[in-house]
Amino acid sequence: MQRTKTENRSDANIIPVAAVLGAVLLWGSAFAAMKHLVGNLNPWAVMWMRTGIATLVLTPFAARLAGPVRKGKDRVALALMALFMPCLYFLFESYALTFTSATQAGLVSASLPLMVAVGAGIFFKEKTSVWGWSGLAISMLGVAALTMSGAPSADAANPALGNTLELCAMACAAGYMLLVKRLSASYGPWTITAVQNAAGCLFFLPGLYLLLRDGLGPEPGSVLAVAAYLGAFVTLGAFGLYNVGMSRLPAGKASAFINLVPAIAAFFGWIILDETLTFLQIMASGIIFAGVAMAQRGERIRQDLKRICGLAVPRADTASR
Structure with a gap:
């Protein structure tokens, strides 16, 4: 039985969509894991462990999976991409999680798809509608409200600073996705x-010195297990999966899945x-999600209303007949 083009296209989309969903699940779980690690180690040491473990795991397969890098503008673009992610992104996020909770940091990440769209x-030169700009503004208002409403607590010593640093991390992530x-x-x-992993391993090399100087803290077994999860599964696995999805899906569609990260982060923050x-x-979280929804659904709603009004109200030339 011959398959239709629609069925073939649907099957072709399953792999990239599943890859992006897997990446989002891993990223959502990373906030709680990172919060645990930065409570025991210096953020630089944590970041070196993440990128170092990821590089160690990937190295035996690099010759088979990775290709050569061409000279010219590609090297500049690759260097800028690696600077955004993992270098600056990890730096901002690791320090953010020393000041705010994993749940609040995850909620701030809801602004990422809108940053990518802008x-x-x-x-x-992709057009951003008025709905998109309005959604971005409302989402940023929600982030500001979330930041200002956070009072210092045991898991968030300075939420205003932490959420601001997380917002900087999201700006870096947006630049990475576009590149x-x-x-x-x-x-x-x-x-x-x-x-990405090789650049991060070099960038966070001072963390190796701090790791050798300070050790793994009072719970070395737990720290190693969580670091192995973040390095092998999140840093390597999630980025690999997301890069697979980004290579086969439109940027806007792929980044839209990031909307699931806050809910996943909040769930793991609550459970762990x-x-x-x-x-x-x-309430502030609701404002963030309302802005995201407006940006993604607003233009479709406008088109639906326009079509409905067009059907309900006859055109002047038709009515005169």
Whole structure:
């Protein structure tokens, strides 16, 4: 029985969609794991362990999976991508989690898809509608409300500073995603992933000194297990999966899955760290999600209303007949 083009296209989308969903699940769980590690180690040591373990795992397969890097502008773009992610992104996020809770940091990440959409409009000339800009503004308002409503607590010593640093991390992540979309036309996902991990391992090399100086803290077994999970599964696995998805899906569609990260982060923050949100923080979270929903669904709603009105109200030339 011959398959239709629609069925073949649907099957072709299953792999990249599943890859992006897997990456999002891993990223959502990383907030609680990172919060645990930065409570025991210096953030630089944590970041070196993440990128170092990921590089160690990938190295035996690099010759088979990763291809050569061409000279010229590609090297500049790859270097900028690696600077954004993992270098600056990990730096901002690791320090953010020393000041705010994993749940609040995860909620701030809801602003990422809108940053990607705006960036695509600026750099790729993709049009951003009024709904998109309005959604971004509302989402940023929600992030500000979440930041201002957070009072210091045992799991969030300075939420205003922590959430601001997390927002900086999201800006770096947006730059990374836009560059990956450009580079994926020339390089395979594992080449991009290998460049990221090698650059991060070098950038966070001072963390190795801190690790050797201070050790693994009072719970070395727990720290090693969590670091292995973050390095092998989140740093390597999630980036690899997401790069696979970005190479086969539109940037906007791939980044939209990031909306699941806050819910996943809040779930793991509650289960693992026993974190909770105040009523004001829940309201602020609702504002963030409302902005995201407006940006993603607003234009479709406008088109639906226009079509309905067009059907309900006859045109002047038709009515005169």
